[in-house]
Amino acid sequence: MAKSNVICTVTGIRPDFIRMSEVFRKLDENFTHIMIHTGQHYDTMLSDIFFEELSLRKPDYNLCIGAEGRLHYDQQALLGPAIIKCLQENNIDPAIILFLGDANTSLASIPLKKEGYHIGHIEAGMRSGDEWMPEEINRVACDHVSSLLFAYHNDYVNNLMSENIPAHKVFNVGNTIVEVLNKVVDYSRKGAKNYILVDIHRQENVTDPRRMEAILDFCNALGSMLNLPLNMLQMPRTQTIMSEHRIKMRNIRFIPLMSYARYIEAVQDAAILISDSGTAQEEPSLLGVPVIVPRTATERPQAVVNGSTMLIDLTHQSLEDAVKFVHSYDASKIDNSWLGNGTASEKIIEILGKWCDK
The missing domain is CATH 3.40.50.2000 (Glycogen Phosphorylase B;)
Incomplete structure (x- = not known):
């Protein structure tokens, strides 16, 4: 029946x-x-x-x-x-x-x-x-x-x-994201590539002030080494922990949350995305933007295997490795077949x- x-x-x-x-x-x-x-x-x-x-x-x-x-x-x-x-x-x-x-x-x-x-x-x-x-x-x-x-x-x-x-x-x-992205993105748009975009909001990061501070220290150090400003999405829980524990942003500035199409343009304009998000390991791979993930594991290991994403553990060595990763990144060599055909x-x-x- x-x-x-x-x-x-x-x-x-x-x-x-x-x-x-x-x-x-x-x-x-x-x-x-x-x-x-x-x-x-x-x-x-x-x-x-x-x-x-x-x-x-x-x-x-x-x-x-x-x-x-x-x-x-x-x-x-x-x-x-x-x-x-x-x-x-x-x-x-x-x-x-x-x-x-x-x-x-x-x-x-x-x-x-x-x-x-x-x-x-x-x-x-x-x-x-x-x-x-x-x-x-x-x-x-x-x-x-x-x-x-x-x-x-x-x-x-x-x-x-x-x-x-x-x-x-x-x-x-x-992956369901491919056809959604195809509807909103202009793949011919090269982007300014003149800043680092930061998106930190996962529970393990926004409930631990020491870890949050370590992530921001890493971001600031990477920005200094690459001579790039840093724009950080103003996620509510992220803003709360930084305010409550008086965590200094230093060279990082908050930018407001935005629509999906505007976010995609912001990713295109970024030289690097630093994000603890799982989903943020997908669109940047299709847009040719390297992603640095301050996590010890990912549920999307294909992004790491195919060279679009790097996991870091926030040590001094990871900072040096991140710089090498960014300098060696070649979007033309990234295999995005792991995301499906839309x-x-x-x-x-x-x-x-x-x-x-x-």
Whole structure:
């Protein structure tokens, strides 16, 4: 007996709105698509602007769980019940509920699975090997309760196979960011390459003042060695820790958050991107901008293997290695095939269609 034609998506943070944008569009065209915004990111520059810029319709429901000062466990306690209540009160009976990525929103997949809903996970199978990383906890949990797992690369498929997830659930569809980027970027634009762009916001960095200070020391030292100014995205949690602990920025200046298209231009204009973000290891590879990641592990090792990204441990040696990395970087030698061919959303829709017909 065929399943219903209703597909529900649950999304809550800036990168996920962007990476799901073409999936959203195609779901609207091919299914009865119910879009739920958890409200994990609620600031205009972290949420609303991306719907406007990417010409996405408004979500059907906004659960508003991301109020200022609300911690991850507070969000988690509210999120599962809020989604289930939304579905039940509005008589929504989806064939499957789709999540993307590894934000706190993805952990709502657990209570939903227990309630008997099928789960689908886009960006499945990524593993950094760091069991204490909050995102690692989220992505592993979501993978293991999913009926359909959409992976970006065969390495991620192999990760899932090694965890005994049945092969018939897993599909390599490529990375959803490629087609999104292709819609907003001018690849002929060379960019000024006259500053270092800094984006630091991960929990392990913005909750540890000593580590935050070490990262800024590294950034300032690299800027001095390369004679480049530094512009740092003004992320709320980053600004908070620096203000509370009076961490000096020295030669770094804050710049406001921006729309996706403007952010891509800012990356093009940068000589280097220093970021602790996972997703920030993807677009710069396609744009020919080297990325330095102040982390000990990454769930996107392909970016390191293919030479677009360098991991650093904030030692003096890592500073010297970073300078060598930047000077030797050659965009023409970067192999971006690990990101797929820009047809991820089409493949996801095709797989969902076949699955719903069973």
